[in-house]
Amino acid sequence: MRIGLFPGSVPGQLLDLESTVVQGVSAEADGFDSFWVPHLSNGDLTV
Numbered sequence: 442m443r444i445g446l447f448p449g450s451v452p453g454q455l456l457d458l459e460s461t462v463v464q465g466v467s468a469e470a471d472g473f474d475s476f477w478v479p480h481l482s483n484g485d486l487t488v
Contacts, residue, residue, distance in 0.1 A: 445475030 446468050448461065456464070465476045 443474040445477060446473050447477045447479070 446464075448456065448464050461478060465478075468476050
């Protein structure tokens with residue numbers, strides 16, 4: 442099984458680019474297979 446992370450999907454949580462990169466590097470070091478980054482910081486447009 443491959444497990445990845447999707448940070449930034451928590452409403453109200455805004456991360457700058459540097460923080461996102463640090464999280465991605467940490468995820469890779471911890472052995473996660475993927476790191477997805479949302480392109481919208483607000484609600485889901487499909488709802």
